Amino acid sequence: MTDITNLTLTELVKKIKSKEICSKDITSNYIERSKSSKKLNTYIEETFDDALANSKKFDSKPDLEKKLPGIPIAVKDLYCTKNVKTTAGSKILENFVPSYESTVTQNLWNSGAILLGKLNCDEFAMGSSNETSHFGNVLSPIDNNLVPGGSSGGSASALAAKLTPATIGTDTGGSIRQPASFTGTVGLKPTYGSCSRYGIVAFASSLDQAGPMTRDVKDCALLLEVISSFDNKDSTSIDFKRPNYFSHLNKNIKGKKIGIPKEYRVEGMPAEIEKLWENGKEYLKNCGAEIIDISLPHTKYALPTYYIVAPAEASSNLARYDGVKYGFRVEGENLIDMYEKTRSQGFGDEVKRRIMIGTYVLSSGYYDAYYLKAQKVRKLIKNDFDEAFNKVDAILTPSTPSSAFKVGEKMNDPVSMYLNDIFTVPVNLAGLPGISIPAGLDENNYPLGLQLIGKPFDEQGILNIAYSMEEKINFKLNTSDWWIK
Amino acid sequence: MKKDQYLIEKNGNNYEVVIGLEVHAQVLSNSKLFSNSATKFGSEPNTQVSLVDAAFPGMLPVINEFCIRQAVKTGIGLNAKINKKSIFDRKNYFYADLPQGYQISQYKDPIVGEGSIVLDLPSGPKTIGIERLHLEQDAGKSIHDIDPSSTLVDLNRSGVALMEIVSKPDLRSPEEVNLYIKKLRSIMRYLGTCDGNMQEGSLRADVNVSVRKLGSDKFGTRCEIKNVNSIKFMQMAIEYEANRQAELLEEGGIIDQETRLFDTKKNQTRSMRSKEDAHDYRYFPDPDLLPLEFDDQFIEDIKSEIPELPDQKKDRFIEKFKLSPYEATILVSDLETSKYFEKVIKNSDVKLSANWITGELFALLNEKNIEIDQSPISPENLSKLINLISDGTISGKIAKTLFVEMSKGDKDPKKIVEEKGLKQQSDPKELEKIIDKVILDNPDNVQKYKSGKDKLFGFFVGQVMKASSGKANPKMVNDILKKKL
Numbered sequence: 001m002t003d004i005t006n007l008t009l010t011e012l013v014k015k016i017k018s019k020e021i022c023s024k025d026i027t028s029n030y031i032e033r034s035k036s037s038k039k040l041n042t043y044i045e046e047t048f049d050d051a052l053a054n055s056k057k058f059d060s061k062p063d064l065e066k067k068l069p070g071i072p073i074a075v076k077d078l079y080c081t082k083n084v085k086t087t088a089g090s091k092i093l094e095n096f097v098p099s100y101e102s103t104v105t106q107n108l109w110n111s112g113a114i115l116l117g118k119l120n121c122d123e124f125a126m127g128s129s130n131e132t133s134h135f136g137n138v139l140s141p142i143d144n145n146l147v148p149g150g151s152s153g154g155s156a157s158a159l160a161a162k163l164t165p166a167t168i169g170t171d172t173g174g175s176i177r178q179p180a181s182f183t184g185t186v187g188l189k190p191t192y193g194s195c196s197r198y199g200i201v202a203f204a205s206s207l208d209q210a211g212p213m214t215r216d217v218k219d220c221a222l223l224l225e226v227i228s229s230f231d232n233k234d235s236t237s238i239d240f241k242r243p244n245y246f247s248h249l250n251k252n253i254k255g256k257k258i259g260i261p262k263e264y265r266v267e268g269m270p271a272e273i274e275k276l277w278e279n280g281k282e283y284l285k286n287c288g289a290e291i292i293d294i295s296l297p298h299t300k301y302a303l304p305t306y307y308i309v310a311p312a313e314a315s316s317n318l319a320r321y322d323g324v325k326y327g328f329r330v331e332g333e334n335l336i337d338m339y340e341k342t343r344s345q346g347f348g349d350e351v352k353r354r355i356m357i358g359t360y361v362l363s364s365g366y367y368d369a370y371y372l373k374a375q376k377v378r379k380l381i382k383n384d385f386d387e388a389f390n391k392v393d394a395i396l397t398p399s400t401p402s403s404a405f406k407v408g409e410k411m412n413d414p415v416s417m418y419l420n421d422i423f424t425v426p427v428n429l430a431g432l433p434g435i436s437i438p439a440g441l442d443e444n445n446y447p448l449g450l451q452l453i454g455k456p457f458d459e460q461g462i463l464n465i466a467y468s469m470e471e472k473i474n475f476k477l478n479t480s481d482w483w484i485k
Numbered sequence: 486m487k488k489d490q491y492l493i494e495k496n497g498n499n500y501e502v503v504i505g506l507e508v509h510a511q512v513l514s515n516s517k518l519f520s521n522s523a524t525k526f527g528s529e530p531n532t533q534v535s536l537v538d539a540a541f542p543g544m545l546p547v548i549n550e551f552c553i554r555q556a557v558k559t560g561i562g563l564n565a566k567i568n569k570k571s572i573f574d575r576k577n578y579f580y581a582d583l584p585q586g587y588q589i590s591q592y593k594d595p596i597v598g599e600g601s602i603v604l605d606l607p608s609g610p611k612t613i614g615i616e617r618l619h620l621e622q623d624a625g626k627s628i629h630d631i632d633p634s635s636t637l638v639d640l641n642r643s644g645v646a647l648m649e650i651v652s653k654p655d656l657r658s659p660e661e662v663n664l665y666i667k668k669l670r671s672i673m674r675y676l677g678t679c680d681g682n683m684q685e686g687s688l689r690a691d692v693n694v695s696v697r698k699l700g701s702d703k704f705g706t707r708c709e710i711k712n713v714n715s716i717k718f719m720q721m722a723i724e725y726e727a728n729r730q731a732e733l734l735e736e737g738g739i740i741d742q743e744t745r746l747f748d749t750k751k752n753q754t755r756s757m758r759s760k761e762d763a764h765d766y767r768y769f770p771d772p773d774l775l776p777l778e779f780d781d782q783f784i785e786d787i788k789s790e791i792p793e794l795p796d797q798k799k800d801r802f803i804e805k806f807k808l809s810p811y812e813a814t815i816l817v818s819d820l821e822t823s824k825y826f827e828k829v830i831k832n833s834d835v836k837l838s839a840n841w842i843t844g845e846l847f848a849l850l851n852e853k854n855i856e857i858d859q860s861p862i863s864p865e866n867l868s869k870l871i872n873l874i875s876d877g878t879i880s881g882k883i884a885k886t887l888f889v890e891m892s893k894g895d896k897d898p899k900k901i902v903e904e905k906g907l908k909q910q911s912d913p914k915e916l917e918k919i920i921d922k923v924i925l926d927n928p929d930n931v932q933k934y935k936s937g938k939d940k941l942f943g944f945f946v947g948q949v950m951k952a953s954s955g956k957a958n959p960k961m962v963n964d965i966l967k968k969k970l
Contacts, residue, residue: 080541080542080543086542088542093542096542098541098542098543099536100536100541102543197543197545198543198544198545199543199544200543201542201543202542202543202773204772205772205773206772232547233545233547234545234547235545235546235547235548235773235774235775236772236773236774236775312769313772315577315767316575316577316586316587316767316769318586319577319579319585319586319587320540320542320584320585320586322579322586324581324584324638325539325540325541325584326541335580335581335636339579359767362577362767362768362769363765363767364765364767367767367769371769
């Protein structure tokens, strides 16, 4: 039964519904493979015993009407899971066990899924290589000593290494799409307000979105359908009619207008990325879509804008980790001393860097020059997209300006690390849906991804385009299982 | 210089005192501003705390619509501009009883704008401007005196809705402050938006005080006295602070803009922090909450719920019941008093009712230190007592004795009159008998009276009342005596 971990989510669901396989078989296969894949360091917390028990429970009384019947799933450790340790990749939460469940994971369990464990991520989702986690860096299954991207690096790695049939990540500036691109998998960031943020450890509230990470587009549609819901516990959740993304998946994109933004042709972009993009256009044309050149003039301001808005919100969101109520604490001479010791030792360097940037840009005397101006630019970036979507149905860009890099390569150069998110960040600032699909390989045979950006709430539109491109691209992820002893 | 102006005199120089108040009024609501925890005063510590109030990871605020309605209602009661769009901001600072590390408040765009309150001064009405009213969360409570080595934190109050009502610097004396607080409290109690209970901390104020030489039209530098929780302390703090500032100016010193504390044991204010040490709160719009928006209909609906307010009630009392402005002001100042009054006058003479309530009843309540809704004499029984006077059954003097009797337990005055035989003697034949005896017993005084000593008439009345144990009808005694003498 070793073939089980090679099946896609959709195939698994089909086989379990036709009673060809049972939940316990699937679960034990994934557990076994996960146990022999420790070298990748994808899991922070394993809940294998509970998962196995739950799969047996499912099999004893299977509800096959569910969308994810008895499917084991490991999730990013940014989702609070009831009675299961939730760390956000940080020392400051290293022993934190929530008494509550995030809405998105609750939606998974309500659909019949079973928790396999909690996956590694950059500390508080701050990072693009999964090297800032307190629990150590994650390796990519693509090649030895390669980063899986971040911040949902544990999720991407576990997915690509077949340690989970599908997973969920969170995306604040590209944290789903960039690691998906690096690992040859599919990752979608929904429209802001599609998935509830309730119970997700907050990084930057106005940008954070949960999203599916899967092996193909079909799986992505299915998982999105499960996790997207209106939630009155999140005031920014939006009550719109959510289609059945999976059953509405449609390869016919004839006549669809796809925009190619000239500003995404950035200086120093490798030729192979350029080529990948060109190929993408060709695939789309072959599918009957129309390619239209567009302009998103404020694109160059997106990254600086993001690195003001996100740290500003983060500096405030992370103030609650003060050693007073829960989590890590270092005793001090007095309250201030306790705060300083707790936060100095509890947070890693990247988190501290962003707290400092955020504190600075919100300070009196700097607020107008930085935060307020960034908010104005953010509006201009949003307007660019609104304008473009008067002419086109979706926008095609590369997901990242390069393929995955080596562990340690960019850790001493934060700006170079930040530049990795240059194509994904504008999408978060504008609150739009974006999907990254594997589209080719570089000279080292490292995967490269293309990104489709859609109109607000038009996840279906970009899923359909991705679905149609996927067939033409016919990408095959080949890993040699080098990490398995 | 006006006759009743409050001035501080130093070395022959007169200083005018300028005062502005920031009142923190707890919104009367069963649940908190952003969570559904209860708000009951005096509960066991940390029994009214939700995950949101304690700022657990991933928890999000959800606005309590009732609190919004209460704020709008209060705004309408203050004749203020209601802002159909307002914004919740984060006020960032660290403290052990502030679980989020920020307080959700309203900074630039409050829910209520400019309004006014009219004070009834002995010299006539004076309008005090209201700058704004905004909603914010209360913090928890740090308790330093239970454990010798640690501070304990009670989060019951954390997240409770407060209205901060900021006055313009229009107040000029401790007495005006007294009237302002009482009027504001009265309006909110009429509206049912704040119980105004200062002992329980439902109403507290930061007091801004400055002084200037009489005649100057420029404001002096102000000091803010934080968190004063009784009118008496406010008045003492203002008096101390105004004298301190005037003295300092006389000595050629300058006032530092600073935050001060009122020490209730020493009756002094002392410096807490200077302007330079003031916190930089790094206000920014809370990204977890959308701007608060409502339409005209929402405001109209609330307007239709507004009861008759003190000023309107006062006008009605004057017009309809022909009360003096003074009596009317006293009777409407407290909602319960006005209700009591309206119950009594349903069946009784208005003028007598007003006199008895503001006279005997108020004295009794004062003596017992209780509120009118705890009065030992019900409005129904007071009404009966007043009717016994009106129809001549008892004399005013007997009524006072009866009132004392009634205060010992709400007894029906008619029954007491019957039981104790206190009925007024109004039978002319009986009265004549007594009077004849008094005249017969005092021949000398009769002689003197007849020879012009008119003042002796009172002596005869007194003798008659004494002989009748106070029960004689005084009017009839007068009439008969005049005839007989």
